[in-house]
Amino acid sequence: MQGLDAIETPALLLEEIKLEANLARLREVLSAWPQVELRPHMKSAKSLAVARRVLPAGGPITVSTLAEAEYFADHGFDDILYAVGLAPSKIDRAASLAARVSRLGVILDSREAAAALAAAAPGFEGRLRVLIEIDSDGHRSGLRPDDPHLLEVGEVLAEAGLLGGVLTHAGESYGSRNFDDLKRFARLERDQAVLAADRLRAGGLECKTVSIGSTPTALFAQDLAGVTEMRAGVYMFQDLVMAGAGVCRPEDIALSVLCEVIGHQADRGWVVVDAGWMALSRDRGTQRQAVDQGYGLICDMQGRLIDDLVVINANQEHGVIARRDGGPLQSSDFPVGARLRILPNHACATAAQHKAYALVRDGRVVDHWERFAGW
């Protein structure tokens, strides 16, 4: 156990009590829908210790890279969904991974990718299931539920014994500004996924899995009829983008970056700290929200928000803290050597800049939880 004044800065802090509360919140939402299985997305946490908190008894997970899948497979997770369109060059590696787990899921959204995978199907020895990616909101990838190619892709996969169902991610829900937006995106995501599944079924194909998920839509879903699994990742930590979208409060954010004051520019009202973009990430996800939080909000060592302070700029190893209104700061309130905590814009991006979480309980570091990185 170490005090927060004793560890090296910058450091990534994870508040255990907030992590547990965030996990409980989604479990509570899902408890109303027993047919919906939680398949948490480990792309945010990338940590075995966090995964074990999310799923104490084990269970299915979602990952964002094959290396991440391999890492979790090495540690006993044996039902893994790799939720990024499978590049053809990764098929062999996926087959090697499939040999080590009970079930591997992959996704795709084109006839080309389906044909390439169907040709390689024997190498997976029945342990692969493919979900067709559905575009529910114009965000990124996927086929629209009414795309004329949907059935064709489904047939190619079904013929090869690979068709598992459909998957969508309501990426546009991150742009929500209020509860109405959140509920609307949640409904859209569910409806579009179910519509795509129904189209496949109407075409005579089996569609067992209807997988949806994003943190905003998972937490604000009013109706999950027809859905079979829920993926979400950042809900474990929450962040300022989620707070700006109305998904959580700033005080729910479990991650922060501990830093130390290294100087001032008194005439400009700046406090300079030793956490720059290398520790915070370059993510400026709040830039387009109603309130731009710069590179993050400031808390004291106890995690209490200091009103009106914001990280206004970040260089590689320097962060510049100032009042949001540009007014003067009392340097003596933040002397050289004082420590502060910065709440991140985007938990996934900030966490990715660090090798481990310093787990904080009652204001002390009680454990170091390694993170995984790479492809």
Next chain:
Amino acid sequence: MQGLDAIETPALLLEEIKLEANLARLREVLSAWPQVELRPHMKSAKSLAVARRVLPAGGPITVSTLAEAEYFADHGFDDILYAVGLAPSKIDRAASLAARVSRLGVILDSREAAAALAAAAPGFEGRLRVLIEIDSDGHRSGLRPDDPHLLEVGEVLAEAGLLGGVLTHAGESYGSRNFDDLKRFARLERDQAVLAADRLRAGGLECKTVSIGSTPTALFAQDLAGVTEMRAGVYMFQDLVMAGAGVCRPEDIALSVLCEVIGHQADRGWVVVDAGWMALSRDRGTQRQAVDQGYGLICDMQGRLIDDLVVINANQEHGVIARRDGGPLQSSDFPVGARLRILPNHACATAAQHKAYALVRDGRVVDHWERFAGW
């Protein structure tokens, strides 16, 4: 040796011939100023192999974290400048490091920090020198050359036998838009550093080192009289921010991220690839330049720019490539499985997302150079 079609994507490629040309360019500039010693900043490369290319016979280096300093000290570099204001809590760790090298340099810009370090001076056994950070352009940290505290800080350090000189970094030069801007920032940086040194000397203090450096000002310096050392880092790789500032051409950029096409949204003219912000970083450094390059420009496998294509959006593991003018793209020109290379906005940030460089010579990967990370 591997072809670029055989390695896993996403991957960070480093073109050896461009690296060497970039290194030669700065050496050529500095050859006119024999009193100026090159002290390359390793914050961009964070790689022993790159450092050895920059300094084949060894030599002084600059670093951005103490962990980086320790890493290079472990590998034989024994004259290291840590160029971020020293946090008081890092003094003991710096003293341990100083015991393992010939000379350790640190910087600071306040009486508080100078007093804390002076009190700890005996622990450094004469191997520490302190440079006073000078603010030459209002960018970030440092004392203005005419700051009334400059002499006071100098005296505290001199009395403790620690005063080495002055240092500045023309961070605002990154905002240059033409050669005139670049030359003006270079002159400002040199003049302000020399002015601060002269003020210390006029106050009866020795000021041996006058350290300046940023890639734009290093490459466009017209006059280095009175300067004793030059720090620069990103010049080794160059990037789109540097190209946008007129410092280099896009074809000089030695780093790129290799990716693979995983899908399309034909009606929107999008090509989706497996390099998102995790591989590219969230850096949007060209956003405020005359030409916004999104999350990067696109090259073919041979490294030739494909006109008018840009990464318009990035999610964690997805990049979206489109025509800059929003016009249609022929999907068949970029089939699923095709590979492309993305030039980075900011080399330091993009490289930081990877564990190693794949060194490319004549279109093939000839080596893997590890990167260092962390604090």
